[in-house]
Amino acid sequence: MTNSNFPPSDIYIIGVGMTPAGEHWEKSLRELALEAIIQARQEAGEITPGALYVANMLAPVLSRQSHLGALLADFAGMRGIEAVTLEAAGASGGMALRHAVMAIASGLVQSVLVVGVEKFSERVSAEIEAALSTSGDADFEAIHGVTQTALAAMLMRRYQFEYAVPEGAFAGFSVNAHANGAGNPRAMFQRPIKPETYQRAAMLSEPLNMFDAAPLADGAAALMLASGDAIPADSSYPKIRIAGSSAAVDAVALHDRRDPLYFSAVQDSTAEALSQAGLNRDQISLFELHDRYTIYSALALEAAGFAERGQGWKLGQDGNITRKGSLPITTFGGSKARGDTGGANGVYQAAEAVLQLQGRAGEAQVENARFAMIQALGGTGATAVTHILSGSETP
Amino acid sequence: MMETPQINRMLKPDRGVGIVGYGAYIPRFRLPASEVSRVWRGGSGGVPIEEKAVAGLDEDVITMSVEAARNALARSGIHPGHIRAVWIGSESHPYSVKPSSTIVAEAIGATPHTLAADWEFACKAGTEAFQAAVGFVGSRMADYALAIGMDTAQGRPGDALEYTAGAGGAAFILGPEKQSLVAVEGSYSFATDTPDFWRRADEKYPEHGERFTGEPAYFRHITSAAQTLMESLDAKPSDYQFAVFHQPNTKFPQRVARDLGFSGEQIQAGLLVPRIGNVYAGSALVGLTAILDIANPGDRILLVSYGSGAGSDAMSLRVTEHLTSRREAAPSTESYIARRTEIDYATYARYRGKLTLQ
Amino acid sequence: MEVSSHWRVRQQRYALVGEVCPSCEVKIFPPRDVCPECGDEAKTHFQFSGRGEVYSYTTLFDAPQGHEAQLPYTLALVKLEEGPLVTAQLTDVNGTKLEVGMPVEMVTRKLRSDGDRGMLVYGYKFRPRLQAA
Structure with a gap:
C-alpha cells in the first residue's frame, strides 16, 4: 500500500x-x-x-x-x-x-x-435519502430501510455503550463547527450556537440529534x-504543494467491518499520507476532517491517531479543536455549518485548506498554518482519502 | 335425478396418516370489539367477542404462514427437504396471482422438490388443504405434506364482520401415522352450493347474507359433516375429550356443539374466537393447536370446519404417545395469545390499510 | 420494477442462509464466497440459527423512498450467535424497552413493497426472543 x-x-x-x-x-x-x-x-x-x-x-x-x-x-x-x-x-x-x-x-x-x-x-427528502443509501450495501443494508443517519446513530449508541461517555459528549464538535461557520461567508449557517442549543435539539434518530448531523x-x-x-516562472500565486496523498477502503457495510467503531480506512490513509509528507501528527496545523455526523469526527480523530480509542470526543469538549486550539478542525465550519456538499466536500476541504495556508482565510484564519491535513470519507468511512497540503515557504 | 349411491362416506387412506408437526401463529396486536362499537355505534349495544388479533404492518398471510410452518417443523423434527407439498388455504393471499406457498416453501427450505399451491374455499381452505395432504401421504405419493390455514381476515368498516375478522392460523405437517403426534382416524367432507358469504374478484371486503349465514349454511353443513363422520366411526360425542368447530363468533360454535351433543367443557380449549376473533381459514385449525398444547395421549378430538359457499370438513383425531415430548419444541398457542398489545381503532385502520394515502 | 435482484438473494433474505468456510469454519453472512478470515473459497451453505443479540439500534422517523409505509421503524445491528453482524429491522418492539445486548431472534417479514403493482419483498427482521412453549 x-x-x-x-x-x-x-x-x-x-x-x-x-x-x-x-x-x-x-x-x-x-x-x-x-x-x-x-x-x-x-x-x-x-x-x-x-x-x-x-x-x-x-x-x-x-x-x-x-x-x-x-x-x-x-x-x-x-x-x-x-x-x-x-x-x-x-x-x-x-x-x-x-x-x-x-x-x-x-x-x-x-x-x-x-x-x-x-x-x-x-x-x-425521501428521494434524497434513498439516493444516499446507495452508498451502502444495496442488498444487505439499503433493503432494510437504512439511512446514513441511522447508521451514524447506531455507531453513536454503541460508542456511548462501550465508552460510557457522558450525555452531550459530542456537543463540542457541533459548537465548534458553528463557531467557525460564523467566519465563513460561503457557509450555509453563519451563526454560532450555544451548548444549550445542542442539548435542546430535537432527535433525528436517537441518540443522534439535529445538531449531530450536517445539513x-x-x-x-x-x-x-x-x-x-x-507553472510560469513569473507566477506570483502563493502555490500550495501536495505533500501527501493516500486513499484506502474498508468494507462498505458497517456489519462487515471487523470493528465498526474503528475507521480502519482512516488509519491506513492517514498513516500513509503523513509518512509521505515526513511529518508527525503534532506538526499538522489544521485538520479538515469529515464531520457529516459528530460521531464521525470523534471516530476519525481516533483512527487518525489524534486521540486514544474512546477519547476522541474529549478533543471536542476541551477546546483543542477550535481555531486557537492545538488541532483546529473544520475551520470554515465543516459539513456541519458550511453545509454537506456530498461529492464536493473533499474539494471544499482542499480549497479551504489552501486559503488557510495562504493566509487568505479572513475571519476563519488559523495563525501560522503551515501544514493542513484534509480527509474525505465515503459512506460510513468505507473510503478514506487523506491529503497533506503544505504552504509554499515550507520544505 | 338419480338417487345418491350408497357409499362408504368416510374418507380414510390405505396407509395410516397423522400430524407429525403442528404450529400456530397469532400476531400480537389486539383490537377490542368495544373500539369498533365506539366508532360505529357510539358504544351502544353488545359485542360478539372481546377482542381480535390484528397483523402488524410487516405481516401478512405469507409471513404468518412462515412462522407457523417453522413451528410445525420444529415439532416434527424432520428436515424440510422431505416436505413434498406446501399448501396454504386463505382468503387473504397477498398476491392475486403468484403463490404464497412458493415463498413459504422457499423460506422454510422445502424447495425445490415439492408441490406448492394456494387454496381457496372461504374459511375451510385450510382444512381442504389438510384433507388433500392426508390423501397425498395416505396414497404413499409422498411421506410428508404441509397444510396451512391462515388469514388476515377482511371486514368492511362498520360491518358486523369488523368486530370479529381477526388474524392468525396454523400449520400442520402430515406424515405416516407411526411417527405422528396425532393420528387421523378418518374424515369426511360435505359441500353444497350455498351462497351465504362471498367476495367478488377485485373487491376488498366480503358480502354476506346476514341471518342466511346461520341455519342453511353454518349449522346445516357442520352438523351434517359431524354426524356423518361420527356415524361412520361408530363414535358418539362423549367419546371425544375435545371438539373444535369453525368459530365465526362465540355463539355459533357453542350452539352447534350443543345441538350435536357436546358439552361446553369439550369445546372450551379450542374456543379462541373471543380472544383472537374469527381467523377465517385458520379458525378451526388454530383452535386445534390450542387443544394439542394440552391434550394427553389417547385423547380423541373432533374438528369440523366451515367454509362459506359452502362446505364442512370433519376430522376425527387421536393423540399418540409422541405428542407430549414434542410440543415443547415451539411456542404454544396460548403464548401467542398472551403476547398482547392493545391498539385503538385509528391504529387498526392504519395497520389494515383502511386509510387512503393517495 | 425490480425482480431478479430480489429473487437472486431469496434464501439469504428469507431464512438467513449464509456460508461456512471449509478451511477455518468461520460462519459468513452475508455470503461472499471468499472467507474474510483466511481468504479461501467458502461456498458451503450454512443455515444460521437466527438467534443473536442487539449490538446497537436506533428508531427512524424519516425513511428513504419506498420504506415510508412502516414508519416509524427500528433498525439494528445484530450480532448473530455464530459470529457475524447483520443489519436488519427490529419488529414487534413498539412499547418494548430496547437495550444493547438484548437477545433477539430472526423472523421473516415484509420488508417493503415495490409500489402497488410491483413485488412484495420479504426478508429477515429480528424480534425480542419468544420463549418456546
Whole structure:
C-alpha cells in the first residue's frame, strides 16, 4: 500500500474556487460547477488544464445526469480535453483530487482541473435519502430501510455503550463547527450556537440529534493543479504543494467491518499520507476532517491517531479543536455549518485548506498554518482519502 | 335425478396418516370489539367477542404462514427437504396471482422438490388443504405434506364482520401415522352450493347474507359433516375429550356443539374466537393447536370446519404417545395469545390499510 | 420494477442462509464466497440459527423512498450467535424497552413493497426472543 518515491515531482494547487454552500434553487448542477471552475481558472492565470476530473456522488439519481466530465468540460469551454467523473460516495472530492495528483505524477498530464459538485435540492427528502443509501450495501443494508443517519446513530449508541461517555459528549464538535461557520461567508449557517442549543435539539434518530448531523447543501468547489515545471516562472500565486496523498477502503457495510467503531480506512490513509509528507501528527496545523455526523469526527480523530480509542470526543469538549486550539478542525465550519456538499466536500476541504495556508482565510484564519491535513470519507468511512497540503515557504 | 349411491362416506387412506408437526401463529396486536362499537355505534349495544388479533404492518398471510410452518417443523423434527407439498388455504393471499406457498416453501427450505399451491374455499381452505395432504401421504405419493390455514381476515368498516375478522392460523405437517403426534382416524367432507358469504374478484371486503349465514349454511353443513363422520366411526360425542368447530363468533360454535351433543367443557380449549376473533381459514385449525398444547395421549378430538359457499370438513383425531415430548419444541398457542398489545381503532385502520394515502 | 435482484438473494433474505468456510469454519453472512478470515473459497451453505443479540439500534422517523409505509421503524445491528453482524429491522418492539445486548431472534417479514403493482419483498427482521412453549 505504500507509494514509494512520493511525490515524484512537485505538484501544486495554483487556483481555487468555491460557490456558497446552500439551497441554490435558481442554479443547476452545471451552473454551480461552472461558477467554481471560473474562479479557480482565474486564480490559475494562463494555464489551460489538460484534464477535468469531476467529483460527484448522486447526479445520475438526483439530476438524471451522468457523463458529467463531457458535460462540464463543454460548458466550461474546454472541448477537446479529457474529462471524467470520479465517484466514491462522500469521498468523491478527495478521490478526484488524488486522481489529479496521480495523473500529474505520472507525467501524462501537466495540469488538471478538479471540480466537485453536488446538487441535492433537485429532490424531496425521501428521494434524497434513498439516493444516499446507495452508498451502502444495496442488498444487505439499503433493503432494510437504512439511512446514513441511522447508521451514524447506531455507531453513536454503541460508542456511548462501550465508552460510557457522558450525555452531550459530542456537543463540542457541533459548537465548534458553528463557531467557525460564523467566519465563513460561503457557509450555509453563519451563526454560532450555544451548548444549550445542542442539548435542546430535537432527535433525528436517537441518540443522534439535529445538531449531530450536517445539513445537505448544494455547492461546487474547484481546484487547478499543475506540476512545478508547468507553472510560469513569473507566477506570483502563493502555490500550495501536495505533500501527501493516500486513499484506502474498508468494507462498505458497517456489519462487515471487523470493528465498526474503528475507521480502519482512516488509519491506513492517514498513516500513509503523513509518512509521505515526513511529518508527525503534532506538526499538522489544521485538520479538515469529515464531520457529516459528530460521531464521525470523534471516530476519525481516533483512527487518525489524534486521540486514544474512546477519547476522541474529549478533543471536542476541551477546546483543542477550535481555531486557537492545538488541532483546529473544520475551520470554515465543516459539513456541519458550511453545509454537506456530498461529492464536493473533499474539494471544499482542499480549497479551504489552501486559503488557510495562504493566509487568505479572513475571519476563519488559523495563525501560522503551515501544514493542513484534509480527509474525505465515503459512506460510513468505507473510503478514506487523506491529503497533506503544505504552504509554499515550507520544505 | 338419480338417487345418491350408497357409499362408504368416510374418507380414510390405505396407509395410516397423522400430524407429525403442528404450529400456530397469532400476531400480537389486539383490537377490542368495544373500539369498533365506539366508532360505529357510539358504544351502544353488545359485542360478539372481546377482542381480535390484528397483523402488524410487516405481516401478512405469507409471513404468518412462515412462522407457523417453522413451528410445525420444529415439532416434527424432520428436515424440510422431505416436505413434498406446501399448501396454504386463505382468503387473504397477498398476491392475486403468484403463490404464497412458493415463498413459504422457499423460506422454510422445502424447495425445490415439492408441490406448492394456494387454496381457496372461504374459511375451510385450510382444512381442504389438510384433507388433500392426508390423501397425498395416505396414497404413499409422498411421506410428508404441509397444510396451512391462515388469514388476515377482511371486514368492511362498520360491518358486523369488523368486530370479529381477526388474524392468525396454523400449520400442520402430515406424515405416516407411526411417527405422528396425532393420528387421523378418518374424515369426511360435505359441500353444497350455498351462497351465504362471498367476495367478488377485485373487491376488498366480503358480502354476506346476514341471518342466511346461520341455519342453511353454518349449522346445516357442520352438523351434517359431524354426524356423518361420527356415524361412520361408530363414535358418539362423549367419546371425544375435545371438539373444535369453525368459530365465526362465540355463539355459533357453542350452539352447534350443543345441538350435536357436546358439552361446553369439550369445546372450551379450542374456543379462541373471543380472544383472537374469527381467523377465517385458520379458525378451526388454530383452535386445534390450542387443544394439542394440552391434550394427553389417547385423547380423541373432533374438528369440523366451515367454509362459506359452502362446505364442512370433519376430522376425527387421536393423540399418540409422541405428542407430549414434542410440543415443547415451539411456542404454544396460548403464548401467542398472551403476547398482547392493545391498539385503538385509528391504529387498526392504519395497520389494515383502511386509510387512503393517495 | 425490480425482480431478479430480489429473487437472486431469496434464501439469504428469507431464512438467513449464509456460508461456512471449509478451511477455518468461520460462519459468513452475508455470503461472499471468499472467507474474510483466511481468504479461501467458502461456498458451503450454512443455515444460521437466527438467534443473536442487539449490538446497537436506533428508531427512524424519516425513511428513504419506498420504506415510508412502516414508519416509524427500528433498525439494528445484530450480532448473530455464530459470529457475524447483520443489519436488519427490529419488529414487534413498539412499547418494548430496547437495550444493547438484548437477545433477539430472526423472523421473516415484509420488508417493503415495490409500489402497488410491483413485488412484495420479504426478508429477515429480528424480534425480542419468544420463549418456546
